[in-house]
Amino acid sequence: MDFFLQLLPSFIEGLKVTLFFWAVTLVISFLLSLPVTYLRLSKFRIAAYTIRFYIYIMRGTPLLLQLMFFYFGLPYIGITFSRLQAAILAFLFNYTAYFAEILRGGIQSIDSGQKEASTVLGYSNTHTFLYILLPQALKNSIPSFINESLTLLKDTCLIAILGMDELLRYAKIAANTYATGLPFIYVGILYLILNVPIAKGLSFIEKKLNYYK
Numbered sequence: 001m002d003f004f005l006q007l008l009p010s011f012i013e014g015l016k017v018t019l020f021f022w023a024v025t026l027v028i029s030f031l032l033s034l035p036v037t038y039l040r041l042s043k044f045r046i047a048a049y050t051i052r053f054y055i056y057i058m059r060g061t062p063l064l065l066q067l068m069f070f071y072f073g074l075p076y077i078g079i080t081f082s083r084l085q086a087a088i089l090a091f092l093f094n095y096t097a098y099f100a101e102i103l104r105g106g107i108q109s110i111d112s113g114q115k116e117a118s119t120v121l122g123y124s125n126t127h128t129f130l131y132i133l134l135p136q137a138l139k140n141s142i143p144s145f146i147n148e149s150l151t152l153l154k155d156t157c158l159i160a161i162l163g164m165d166e167l168l169r170y171a172k173i174a175a176n177t178y179a180t181g182l183p184f185i186y187v188g189i190l191y192l193i194l195n196v197p198i199a200k201g202l203s204f205i206e207k208k209l210n211y212y213k
Contacts, residue, residue: 007174007183011190014167019194021156021166025091026149032092033099038129040104051100058097064158066090071162087159095152102144106137146202150195167191 040051058066071086081089110133118128157168167187174183 007170007186010170010174011167011186014165014170015190017159017164017166018153018156021087021091021159022149022153024088025095025152029092029095029099030145032096033103034134036096036100037103037107038126040100041107041129042125055097055101058094059101063090063094063155064161066094067158067161083159083162083164087162087164091152091155095148098148099145102141102148103134103137105144106141107133109140110136142202142205146199149198149202153194153198154191 036051036055039047040055042048067087067090070081070090071083074081074086107129114132114136115128118132123132156166159166160169160172167190171183171187175181
């Protein structure tokens with residue numbers, strides 16, 4: 001316990017970075033996924049195929065590779081980002097694609113008759129998407145969002161590849177300094193503890209959105 005308390009200040013600093021990336025990515029990626037999903041399902045083929053290609057690239061390549069591309073690769077064509085900027089951009093591009101696919105699946109699971117009815121009533125595609133399809137899709141997709149949010153929390157450790165001081169990197173430094181694997185065990189326990197309030201919070205939202213229970 002004394003050893004853990006000795007490491008606690010550095011773990012807290014790493015935890016701040018981990019939670020920052022988790023919160024920023026979760027909120028902004030979700031907001032960005034709304035227009036991305038709308039374009040993905042639109043009848044404007046150029047936009048739909050462009051979004052489909054973007055999602056294919058983001059889901060088909062590892063997030064670790066995307067982080068390295070944004071920080072180490074883009075400077076070769078004259079585009080340079082700081083470590084923080086590159087990490088945030090990589091996470092946003094990656095998770096926006098995943099969230100958009102979750103929403104797309106939620107929308108396409110809704111009875112097509114509702115969209116046809118809104119067309120007959122004269123509603124625009126945008127109105128139908130925002131006020132008829134999206135609320136139902138969000139409710140249907142909450143379990144998938146919970147799983148993806150928990151995955152995001154674990155993925156934040158990948159920013160260590162850019163030399164950023166997140167939770168796992170502090171554990172690695174401590175393990176090398178004291179020649180023991182205990183810091184990794186402590187960090188693993190911290191990740192497990194963090195999963196509980198996140199899962200409980202999102203499950204609470206799911207119950208609030210489920211009008212039929």
